[in-house]
Amino acid sequence: MDYVKEILEETNPEALNREKQKKRVGLPDLEVNNGKGVILRFAPNPNGPLSIGHSRGVVINSEFAKKYSGKVILRFDDTDTKVKPPLDSAYSMIEEEFEWISGMKPDLVIRASSRMEIYLESAEEMISQGICYVCRCSASEFKELRDSKEACKCRGKKAEESVQEWKMMLSGDIDEGGAVVRVKTDLELPNPALRDWPALRIQHNTHPIVGDRYKVWPLLDFQSAVEDHLQGVTHIVRGKDLMDSTRKQTLLYELLGWDYPETLYWGRVKLLGFGGFSTSSIRKSIEGGDFTGWDDPRLPTVSALRRRGFSPEALREFWIELGLTQKDISIPMESIESKNSKIIDRTSERRSFIESPRELQLVDDGSTDTMGLISIRRHPDIPDMGTREWDLGTGSIFISENDYSEGLVRLKDFADVDIKGDSALIVSKEKTGNLPIIHWVSSNNSTEARMIVPRDSEIDYAEGVIENIEISTGQCLQLERMGFAMVEEISETNRVSLIWLHG
RNA sequence: GCUCCUGUGGUGUAGUUCGGUCCAUCAUACCGGGUUUUCAUCCCGGCGACCCGGGUUCAAAUCCCGGCAGGAGCACCA
Numbered sequence: 001m002d003y004v005k006e007i008l009e010e011t012n013p014e015a016l017n018r019e020k021q022k023k024r025v026g027l028p029d030l031e032v033n034n035g036k037g038v039i040l041r042f043a044p045n046p047n048g049p050l051s052i053g054h055s056r057g058v059v060i061n062s063e064f065a066k067k068y069s070g071k072v073i074l075r076f077d078d079t080d081t082k083v084k085p086p087l088d089s090a091y092s093m094i095e096e097e098f099e100w101i102s103g104m105k106p107d108l109v110i111r112a113s114s115r116m117e118i119y120l121e122s123a124e125e126m127i128s129q130g131i132c133y134v135c136r137c138s139a140s141e142f143k144e145l146r147d148s149k150e151a152c153k154c155r156g157k158k159a160e161e162s163v164q165e166w167k168m169m170l171s172g173d174i175d176e177g178g179a180v181v182r183v184k185t186d187l188e189l190p191n192p193a194l195r196d197w198p199a200l201r202i203q204h205n206t207h208p209i210v211g212d213r214y215k216v217w218p219l220l221d222f223q224s225a226v227e228d229h230l231q232g233v234t235h236i237v238r239g240k241d242l243m244d245s246t247r248k249q250t251l252l253y254e255l256l257g258w259d260y261p262e263t264l265y266w267g268r269v270k271l272l273g274f275g276g277f278s279t280s281s282i283r284k285s286i287e288g289g290d291f292t293g294w295d296d297p298r299l300p301t302v303s304a305l306r307r308r309g310f311s312p313e314a315l316r317e318f319w320i321e322l323g324l325t326q327k328d329i330s331i332p333m334e335s336i337e338s339k340n341s342k343i344i345d346r347t348s349e350r351r352s353f354i355e356s357p358r359e360l361q362l363v364d365d366g367s368t369d370t371m372g373l374i375s376i377r378r379h380p381d382i383p384d385m386g387t388r389e390w391d392l393g394t395g396s397i398f399i400s401e402n403d404y405s406e407g408l409v410r411l412k413d414f415a416d417v418d419i420k421g422d423s424a425l426i427v428s429k430e431k432t433g434n435l436p437i438i439h440w441v442s443s444n445n446s447t448e449a450r451m452i453v454p455r456d457s458e459i460d461y462a463e464g465v466i467e468n469i470e471i472s473t474g475q476c477l478q479l480e481r482m483g484f485a486m487v488e489e490i491s492e493t494n495r496v497s498l499i500w501l502h503g
Numbered sequence: 504g505c506u507c508c509u510g511u512g513g514u515g516u517a518g519u520u521c522g523g524u525c526c527a528u529c530a531u532a533c534c535g536g537g538u539u540u541u542c543a544u545c546c547c548g549g550c551g552a553c554c555c556g557g558g559u560u561c562a563a564a565u566c567c568c569g570g571c572a573g574g575a576g577c578a579c580c581a
Binding site: 022023024025043044045047077078079080082083084135138139142143146147176177179180189190191192193194198200201202203217219220224239240241242243244245247265267268272279280321322323325326327328329330331332334335338339341342345346348350352379380381410411412413414431437438439478479480481482483484503 | 505506507508509510513514515516517518528529530531532539540541542543544545573574575576577578579580581
């Protein structure tokens with residue numbers, strides 16, 4: 001060590017003062033062009049509401065916007081009417097989910113489908129300039145030529161001819177698949193995916209928002225390229241599966257003399273415990289009746305997390321901590337849950353939920369004066385939250401069948417009891433020894449309850465009773481000795497429906 | 504097959520640009536202990552990693568070369 005020190009003094013003295021490594025916290029720095037404001041965008045396909053994976057895009061983009069006092073645009077990339085058709089209800093759901101996750105409204109919301117005129121005009125302009133051309137080859141014919149770096153016969157035609165065919169595409173005189181607009185690139189490009197890539201194609205389907213007004217629709221690479229430029233987007237943060245998209249768009253930008261935004265990528269994320277879910281496949285399963293809806297607790301959707309009681313703050317912290325690596329990763333749900341527990345613990349009041357309740361009669365032998373009112377904190381560490389008051393009444397209580405066994409046990413926050421048959425003899429109000437502590441509830445203060453518990457691909461129901469002290473819909477509770485749950489509904493008859501969150 | 508990306512403990516992540524107090528950061532998981540009238544929260548301690556092989560160098564997680572492994576794209580989807 002000293003030897004190293006000596007050498008350092010001679011050769012590299014400043015290395016001696018170097019600080020010991022620290023963990024970088026928060027998002028990495030962005031390369032920012034001198035003073036120009038940062039503009040980002042989050043561009044989902046509204047073929048369904050957001051999944052957990054999407055929430056990464058929301059968090060990263062909105063957090064970068066916050067960090068640099070920039071803007072973030074929510075853009076609906078809804079220019080496909082066929083393979084992943086837009087879902088009418090998804091637009092408003094996504095907008096709301098964006099706000100919920102990020103804690104802010106997007107600075108601008110745009111729908112690609114409502115800006116079609118712009119894309120079509122740009123395309124026509126580019127065709128007449130010879131930057132793009134109309135190709136009449138079939139997809140398979142073109143692929144074959146492309147793979148051998150050969151030009152197809154459409155490539156060399158005059159711009160005027162392309163424009164004419166373009167008009168036919170627009171008017172619907174060419175059938176789907178009969179023509180496509182391509183960006184003229186270099187056929188010698190090593191990456192075959194980039195050679196004369198398709199920019200717009202014909203789709204005669206009805207679009208759920210704008211109807212059948214348009215026969216030609218831009219593909220993502222084209223629509224996004226034009227829109228990013230128009231909106232002055234400075235930074236694109238996207239999945240690395242879109243790397244080729246960046247390259248295609250960069251080629252187009254070069255042809256047009258535009259500057260391509262800085263681009264950052266993240267890798268693929270797999271959530272352990274959830275299979276490979278895509279928005280399309282979830283949508284299909286829901287429509288097929290396998291799930292109750294987008295917020296089915298078994299689904300890795302934002303609406304399901306929200307329903308179950310996850311806090312958006314946990315999601316934000318989680319994704320920020322993960323940062324922007326291009327590694328493909330597998331994440332256990334426990335990582336997110338642990339973040340969430342720490343956040344919601346301080347706001348979650350405690351309640352007793354007794355699964356499979358068994359009624360016991362408290363017996364007071366007269367030596368103790370116990371029947372009556374008892375008072376328990378709503379949160380053990382936060383006295384300001386107040387107390388829950390129970391009235392033992394005649395002494396009827398519930399404990400869980402799982403906790404039942406004859407002998408001595410401590411009823412939490414109350415007394416040591418000796419259980420025999422259906423009675424529980426109060427032995428001591430003070431805690432004596434190290435008796436097992438179980439949770440319980442006075443029948444007087446209880447009401448029927450049912451909790452939805454997702455287990456793998458099944459939904460289980462835990463039936464029981466819950467303490468009826470000030471329970472309200474939408475409240476996140478910590479059930480004593482169990483974990484967190486959300487109150488979903490309270491019926492006319494005071495039956496409480498809960499949904500399980502996590503331990 | 505072609506093009507591209509990525510390899511740090513069980514899982515993630517910092518450090519890699521510009522080689523040096525790096526026998527490597529932090530979190531989570533796990534193990535042990537403490538606080539607590541919850542199996543929650545909180546606190547303390549422990550465990551455990553630079554994909555492999557060469558090269559350059561006084562010095563390599565970091566630079567170079569070669570392997571290997573995993574992933575993505577090669578859609579008239581996004």
